[in-house]
Amino acid sequence: MDKETLNRRISAGNFVENNGSVLRAVNILKTKFNRLKDIKYALNIEKNDIENSINYLHEAGYLHLRNSENRQPSSLSDDDFDALEGKLTAKGIQLLAGVISDECVEI
DSSP states (O other), rough: OOOOOHHHHHHHHHHHHHHHHHHHHHHTTTTOOOOOOOOOOHHHOHHHHHHHHHHHHHTTTSSEEETTTTTOOOOTSSSGGGGEEEOHHHHHHHHHTTTOTTTTOOO
């Protein structure tokens, strides 16, 4: 196995693990929105990696994202990471509870 293939596999494994960590961390306040920059700080994950996880979890329907100032629905493509907050959707809660599964999220 060459170095590039090994790095890709490590990155893919981190992605799956990070997705689970982010999902659990966002769920800490249950019904309240959490600022994404606070989640990043608490998990100590590189900004690029947490952005990849947040983007996946949002696009997969596991997270609601909104702008923390105007409280309007948003996404990473529309707002700065530091301006966003999130909470789990019903589908995200189902994933954490083990009712559904996703190979890209390690619970």
